[in-house]
Amino acid sequence: MSVSTAVEIASRSRSEQQVAARREQESERSRQRAEEQEQNRWLLLLAPSLIVAAACFGGALAGPAWLMAGALVAGPMFLIFALIYLSLSTDTNRDG
Numbered sequence: 001m002s003v004s005t006a007v008e009i010a011s012r013s014r015s016e017q018q019v020a021a022r023r024e025q026e027s028e029r030s031r032q033r034a035e036e037q038e039q040n041r042w043l044l045l046l047a048p049s050l051i052v053a054a055a056c057f058g059g060a061l062a063g064p065a066w067l068m069a070g071a072l073v074a075g076p077m078f079l080i081f082a083l084i085y086l087s088l089s090t091d092t093n094r095d096g
Contacts, residue, residue, distance in 0.1 A: 038091075042086055045086060049074050049075065049079050050079070053070075053075035054071075056069075056074060056075075057075075
């Protein structure tokens with residue numbers, strides 16, 4: 001094997017390593033984006049019901065008792081339905 005052949009092989013292996021490193025970085029970024037989207041989806045469904053339930057409960061303590069019904073509906077009932085929907089529709093087995 002000549003020196004030029006050895007240099008060519010070494011440069012090819014370096015470029016292949018760089019390509020592999022870039023692919024790995026892109027895969028990691030893609031996985032992170034997917035995780036962020038999933039977290040945002042859960043927060044968009046769960047946070048509003050918790051806020052409404054807390055507001056209704058606070059209102060029931062300070063004012064009319066009928067606001068407690070809003071706390072019961074928005075709190076446990078909506079959260080149960082939201083959790084069932086989210087857990088059934090979550091894609092946890094996605095290949096990166």
